[in-house]
Each structure stands twice: as structure tokens, then as C-alpha cells.
Amino acid sequence: MLEALYRTARALPLGRAPASDPARSGIVIQPAGAEARFALRVRDAGASAAGLPLDGPINSVRGNDRRWIARLGPDEWLIGSDESEADHLPSAIAADLGERAHSIVDVSHRNVGIDVSGPLAAVALNAGCPLDLGDAAFPPGSATRTLLGKAEIVLIRHPGGAPRYRVECWRSFATYVHALLAEAAIGAGSTEQAVRR
Amino acid sequence: MLLIACPYCGNRPETEFRCGGQAHIARPTDPGALSDEQWAQHLFVRSNPRGVHAERWNHVHGCGRWFNARRDTVSDRFIETYKMGETPKSQDSNSTLSTSTQAEARA
Numbered sequence: 001m002l003e004a005l006y007r008t009a010r011a012l013p014l015g016r017a018p019a020s021d022p023a024r025s026g027i028v029i030q031p032a033g034a035e036a037r038f039a040l041r042v043r044d045a046g047a048s049a050a051g052l053p054l055d056g057p058i059n060s061v062r063g064n065d066r067r068w069i070a071r072l073g074p075d076e077w078l079i080g081s082d083e084s085e086a087d088h089l090p091s092a093i094a095a096d097l098g099e100r101a102h103s104i105v106d107v108s109h110r111n112v113g114i115d116v117s118g119p120l121a122a123v124a125l126n127a128g129c130p131l132d133l134g135d136a137a138f139p140p141g142s143a144t145r146t147l148l149g150k151a152e153i154v155l156i157r158h159p160g161g162a163p164r165y166r167v168e169c170w171r172s173f174a175t176y177v178h179a180l181l182a183e184a185a186i187g188a189g190s191t192e193q194a195v196r197r
Numbered sequence: 198m199l200l201i202a203c204p205y206c207g208n209r210p211e212t213e214f215r216c217g218g219q220a221h222i223a224r225p226t227d228p229g230a231l232s233d234e235q236w237a238q239h240l241f242v243r244s245n246p247r248g249v250h251a252e253r254w255n256h257v258h259g260c261g262r263w264f265n266a267r268r269d270t271v272s273d274r275f276i277e278t279y280k281m282g283e284t285p286k287s288q289d290s291n292s293t294l295s296t297s298t299q300a301e302a303r304a
Contacts, residue, residue, distance in 0.1 A: 058205055058260060073260035074205060130198060130210035147212055147258050 026120045027185040031178070032113030032166065036086035040077040040093065042102035050092035052079060061143035061156050070143035070156055078143075078154055078168070080113075112174040116181060117164040120188045125165060127184030129155065149180050199273065203256045204264050204280045217253035219243045220265045247271060251285070254278070 045054040061070040122133040128149035143156040151173035156166040199211040
């Protein structure tokens with residue numbers, strides 16, 4: 001049963017049958033638009049900085065699609081925001097943190113975002129990611145650094161009922177990560193057919 | 198899949214971790230006073246027990262934190278993980294504490 005669930009389709013030399021087209025498998029994979037991103041490191045952070053909450057639990061994300069902050073470790077955060085905010089956000093955070101020693105680094109050009117959504121999104125992600133992505137273990141609002149295949153990613157599950165994930169990877173891994181997800185979506189599509197049958 | 202209980206993140210797959218060798222090795226307070234033999238002993242000689250071993254691990258593809266673990270080298274079972282600077286709760290070699298799942302660690 002497990003083999004059937006996680007079987008990824010072979011890459012067929014003549015292309016795939018129309019029935020396993022990713023567009024019909026219920027998984028939408030699309031590159032995210034340009035965004036500003038910052039890596040924040042600070043020990044003994046306060047409750048918030050520049051309106052971004054810093055007191056959330058480890059491996060959680062707060063905020064909305066346009067302005068989010070993910071806590072990746074006890075003293076590490078990844079912040080995403082509109083590009084229009086990129087110029088003044090670091091100084092606003094620095095002003096709120098005051099005397100506390102911290103580092104905020106602009107990683108906008110390092111990170112590439114890929115949005116993965118749809119009912120079978122978790123199946124596609126699990127083709128390369130060993131995490132338990134069930135609702136109990138990885139509920140909406142979770143965010144963590146993990147692996148997808150050979151690449152390190154930050155996986156964010158946006159708040160909300162429908163599964164919507166954001167995969168953040170490094171620029172040079174982006175084509176690999178995107179291709180891996182696209183191929184996994186083909187396999188996930190055939191999984192769905194196997195379940196229906 | 199082997200799960201390792203990160204003290205910060207809960208149970209996570211082994212591939213996210215990296216082992217950092219034997220734990221609890223105290224650096225000599227005055228290295229200059231040691232003989233070459235004693236210094237070499239400190240630098241290079243490690244225990245390699247058949248059984249429970251205290252090791253340092255790094256959750257490198259996760260929260261990035263170092264922590265300590267007691268692992269049985271025969272069965273590869275992780276008996277306990279604990280943060281840096283803490284002392285292990287279990288000392289006897291055959292006690293196996295139940296580790297939480299990824300879901301329980303969030304609760």
C-alpha cells in the first residue's frame with residue numbers, strides 16, 4: 001500500500017497520458033513572484049519588531065501572504081514581505097530591537113519561492129520531503145527548514161483550511177526543486193487514480 | 198525511517214541531522230601544561246563503545262542547533278536527547294524512554 005501511495009511515475013519518453021496531466025491531478029505548482037526576504041538572528045528577542053511577532057513557537061509562521069515571518073529555530077527567523085517594503089523594513093526592525101545584538105540580512109536574491117497547492121500537494125511534497133505532513137503533525141501555520149530530495153528548503157504551510165504550501169529554496173537549487181515537484185505531481189496524479197479505482 | 202527527537206523540533210527524520218562525534222569532552226583548562234602525549238589524547242582519542250554512547254548531534258537541515266544524544270551503537274536506538282549544557286535523565290544503559298512523535302511535540 002505504501003509503495004502504491006508514494007510511487008512516482010516513470011518519466012516516459014513519449015510524454016504522459018492525458019489522464020496523468022498535472023493540471024488534472026489537483027496540484028498547482030507555480031513560482032512565486034518577486035518578494036523581499038530577510039534572515040533575522042537575535043537572541044532573547046522581544047515580543048515583536050516592526051509589527052512582526054517574534055514570540056511564536058519554533059517552526060511556525062505568522063502573518064499573511066504578503067508579509068510573513070517564520071520562526072526556524074530558537075534565535076532564527078525568515079521574513080518575507082513585499083518588495084516595496086524592502087528598503088525600510090531592516091531599519092524598522094533594527095530600531096525596535098534597540099540595543100539587542102542582532103543581525104538582519106537581505107536574502108531576497110538568494111531565495112526562490114514556489115507555491116504548491118491543491119488537495120494532493122502534500123503527496124507531491126512527500127515525494128522528496130521525509131516530514132510527516134499530516135494535519136496533526138504539520139498543521140496550517142507550520143514552517144520549518146527541511147530537505148526536498150537533495151536540496152535544503154524552507155517549507156511553509158499557509159494558514160487556512162485548503163492545503164497551500166510555500167517552498168523556499170536557494171536560487172541555484174530552484175530548477176532542481178521545481179522539476180522534482182513537477183515530476184512528483186505526475187506520480188501523485190496516478191496515486192489519486194489508484195485510490196479512486 | 199529513523200527518527201531523531203530534536204530537543205527543539207521533536208521527532209524528525211535522520212537525514213536532517215549530522216553527527217558531531219563524542220560528547221562531554223572537557224577541554225583542558227591549561228593546555229600549555231600538558232605533555233604532547235596528553236594533548237594528543239585529548240585531541241584524537243575517543244571511546245568507541247559497544248552499547249550506549251553519548252554523542253553530539255546537529256539538526257543541520259532544521260533548526261540548526263547542536264544537542265547531545267545517548268545512542269545505543271548496537272541497535273542504533275536513541276535513548277535520550279537533551280540540550281547542550283543539560284545532563285541526561287537516564288543513566289542506566291537499558292532504559293528506553295518513550296520519545297514523542299512529531300505531532301505530540303507540537304502540542
